[in-house]
Amino acid sequence: MKFSDASSTRALRMFECFANEGKPLSLSEISAFMNTPISTCHALVAVLREGGYLYTNRKSKRFYPTKRLLRVAESIAVNDPIVSYFEPYLRQLSKATQETVILGTRQDDSVVYLEVVEGPQVIRYSAEPGDIKPLHSSAIGKLVLGEMPNEERARILAQLSLDKVTDSTVVERTALDEQVRDAHAAGVYQTCGENVSDVMAIAIPVIVYDDLFGVAVAGPRERMKAEYEAIQGALMQVRLALKMDFD
Template sequence: MAGQDAVKTAARTLDLLEVFAKARGPLSLTEIAQRINTPISSCHSLVRTLQARGYVYVLDSRKRVYPTKRLLAVASAIARHDPLLEKLAPILEDLRRDTGETVLLGKRQDDHVTYLEVIEGTHIVRYTSSPGDTKPLHSSTIGKATLGLMEPADRAAMVTRIELPRVTPNTVTDRAALLEEIERSAARGWYETRGENIADVMAISVSFRILDEGLGVALAGPISRMTENFDAYLARLKQAQAAFEALNAAFEGR
């Protein structure tokens, strides 16, 4: 029971911090409790703890709360020393510069993909997401790419185990069809989704390894523009993949 309470408290703390990003302004204790669906007494304890640690402060007589910059300072210090991103960032930035599309870097975490980096495209109409967002393996191009890195038997076992909800009308929900698609994509060296996770978004990806960590990198944008520039985008993704592989070879050679 104590372990479950600790997990619940951790989840509530994260919910509390994230609600400010959505609200984009100070909130009262009652507003916070309502937005994170938590009893006001529990919310009060969380706020008091965060206030004592310097992560939030009380603004005025209405007792509205807002985060301090301590959270930003801690997050920035963590991000600056990410063992993967500090090595891969220049290649990702160049990929976004050359294509103008949103660049996604992701890693499989058991039955889903977590975005480690998102560099938004320069077009007015573009795909948007955030680092830390999670996506299903079966309906995201990086999910398929990371499944493609697995041994066939392990991949089949994973696809058998995970749920395959229909995210959009285009989502592949048949296990045999999904395995066949991933096998075909692995053989040709790239993966794609067309409206499978978001109806009007297309993404193409490649997979690679850095220090034995399996990763996927993708370009994502509106289906019409991605289709029009497909050959150029895929060629540029392949160049990035080669750069990642060269980087990995240099690390392993040390």
């Protein structure tokens, strides 16, 4: 089963369509959802069926993914050395704080979430692995900026598009630079309503195999504020445990 770069992107988008709709789809529906010509979708569906990733309902002529993609994804996830290493600590942290815990790292001029352990609270911050967040408005993004050498940070800040994600987002470069410098000195980074208006997040940096990762706790702003010291303490304990284990 061979794909061009464009076809690979369309294949991923097609699976996202099935995930969003949660039901079998006809070829015309796939074409409409993807805003892609039927002829292109037909060729892509044929390749995915041949590879065992899609099957067709004979009566309705609709398509749906088989579990082959799930098996491939599970195999990939189980063998991710970074996530596997962090996972027990992330779960421990979520249990201690009762909030959502996130593992993220830099991806170009953004942050990508590698793992998310959602807290048990009914009202909580929700996210998914693979989510992409801005450097300037997310806690792990600020961590990435703050842990850079000064010269690199100045260069990155000069080229970043500092979009106003919420009313609280810091979009003035000098103010953002000062904020992340102060956070670097304290060893803790945070956002308060800057990426999601009613969410606060607190993050710490961790170095593994010479790569920088951020571990963050995120939840409703008022609850996070009330438990700030306890959450910060739990983060520091996990950071220490990670360092001792890795050393």
